[in-house]
Amino acid sequence: xxxxxxxxxxxxxxxxxxxxxxxxxxxxxxxxxxxxxxxxxxxxxxxxxxxxxxxxxxxxxxxxxxxxxxxxxxxxxxxxxxxxxxxxxxxxxxxxxxxxxxxxxxxxxxxxxxxxxxxxxxxxxxxxxxxxxxxxxxxxxxxxxxxxxxxxxxxxxxxxxxxxxxxxxxxxxxxxxxxxxxxxxxxxxxxxxxxxxxxxxxxxxxxxxxxxxxxxxxxxxxxxxxxxxxxxxxxxxxxxxxxxxxxxxxxxxxxxxxxxxxxxxxxxxxxxxxxxxxxxxxxxxxxxxxxxxxxxxxxxxxxxxxxxxxxxxxxxxxxxxxxxxxxxxxxxxxxxxxxxxxxxxxxxxxxxxxxxxxxxxxxxxxxxxxxxxxxxxxxx
Numbered sequence: 279x280x281x282x283x284x285x286x287x288x289x290x291x292x293x294x295x296x297x298x299x300x301x302x303x304x305x306x307x308x309x310x311x312x313x314x315x316x317x318x319x320x321x322x323x324x325x326x327x328x329x330x331x332x333x334x335x336x337x338x339x340x341x342x343x344x345x346x347x348x349x350x351x352x353x354x355x356x357x358x359x360x361x362x363x364x365x366x367x368x369x370x371x372x373x374x375x376x377x378x379x380x381x382x383x384x385x386x387x388x389x390x391x392x393x394x395x396x397x398x399x400x401x402x403x404x405x406x407x408x409x410x411x412x413x414x415x416x417x418x419x420x421x422x423x424x425x426x427x428x429x430x431x432x433x434x435x436x437x438x439x440x441x442x443x444x445x446x447x448x449x450x451x452x453x454x455x456x457x458x459x460x461x462x463x464x465x466x467x468x469x470x471x472x473x474x475x476x477x478x479x480x481x482x483x484x485x486x487x488x489x490x491x492x493x494x495x496x497x498x499x500x501x502x503x504x505x506x507x508x509x510x511x512x513x514x515x516x517x518x519x520x521x522x523x524x525x526x527x528x529x530x531x532x533x534x535x536x537x538x539x540x541x542x543x544x545x546x547x548x549x550x551x552x553x554x555x556x557x558x559x560x561x562x563x564x565x566x567x568x569x570x571x572x573x574x575x576x577x578x579x580x581x582x583x584x585x586x587x588x589x590x591x592x593x594x595x596x597x598x599x600x601x602x603x604x605x606x607x608x609x610x611x612x613x614x615x616x617x618x619x620x621x622x623x624x625x626x627x628x629x630x631x632x633x634x635x636x637x638x639x640x641x642x643x644x645x646x647x648x649x650x651x652x653x654x655x656x657x658x
Contacts, residue, residue: 279343279436280370283429284312285408286415289509290422291495297422298356306492306621311360313488313614315367316374317607323375324603332376332383333446339372340440344433351426359423366429375603382591383447396528397584410514467604471652475645476590477605479544481612482642483582486551486575486635488617493624493631501563501628512569516576523580536585537653543581544646550575551639558632575639582642589649 287294287308294305319339327335346366353359381393415425467473494513498504504512531539554571561567590605616638623630 279340279429279432280316280373280404282404282408282432283343283347283366283370284309284316285404285491286412286425286428287312287422288408288491288495288513289413290416290425292499293416293422294356294359300356303621303624304356306617307360308363309488309492310614310617310621311364312367312370313610313617315364315369316371317367317609317611317614319368319371320375320603320607320610322603323372324379324601324606327372327376327379327603328448331446331448332380333440333444336372336376336440336444337437339369340433340437341369342366343369344430344437345369347426347430347433351423351430353423369433371603371606374606378587378591378606380447393528396525407514410511467601471648471655473590473601473605475648475650475652476586477608478612478645479540479582479586479642479649480590480605480609482638482645483547483579483586484609484613485616486547486638486642487579488613489620489631489634489638490572492617492620493628496624497563497568497628497631500626502565502568516569516572519573520576520580523577524584525580527581527584531585536589537650539581540585540589540646540649543578543585544643547575547578547582548639548643550578551636555629555632555636558629563628575635 291305291308294308295301298305323335323339343366346362346369349362350359350366353362377397381397385393411428412425415428416422418424419427495509498509498512527539527543550571553574554567557567557571587605591601616634620631620634623634
């Protein structure tokens, strides 16, 4: 629900520019508003799931997602659509937060990382097929707003299985243990090098992803002559690499441990970001200078995302919802800022975007060093 709702709009951004007679920098807020809805809501959803349980919070969020999808579908102005996307992001936030918390309720350590990698790989299928589904929905409805009928139907299809089949993983005694004040919990998180480092590894990883995604369909159309359906198919193919790498990383964790797998990922990510900027600078914007570094980057992200998400909540088993919520919030907020920055500075030249992507991979590696330092202090 959450990643699909974000990615389905990608092929339609250029069309929304024409429909609302607006600028691209304004229309990209259709993505950014969704991301900020996710980011702002997740700490509260995590806190509430620790207090009230995972299931009631998830059900409420899905209902909001459905209502917001309907508003998006019928919006007659860009401002209404952006507000509705913000609400849609708030509703979608429960999936990311509660699924991570449920895994942490059930598993710990490397086993949690392995389990989370399975969930993350499955979630990776959503942005893989979402642009294609969006392009198909666009061709069937003839309107970019028609894509939100798909998100509405997805919300409905998820709601009833959650109501009838999802178990509550926080026992009543566990809820009683989670009565400490939210600010005390968050103070613990913000004082933890492991939490901060892992969270911003995830944040800068999503930053590079969204910096490219914010302008991707336009670049493929204007610079490469590839239409929205072609862009969706290429993006989906790249996401296959991400999902495959995530599964492989989960299996590798059992042999090498979480930190070694994460180390491989952040180093590979830095190489991909550097190669991306280098090729764009030397050869310009072409299919080879974009696709090859992106493929390497998607593989690296498969190693990074699940491991960093699991590491961020590893030290706080009794308040997994709150730690999951704040971690996802800060990570997605970082990604959203990169999306806005990318959309704001893009004027037809792709080199500034390549520099932003390289910076995100560099900061991602610095955050890994912070996590390693925190682990070393705990051992000492």
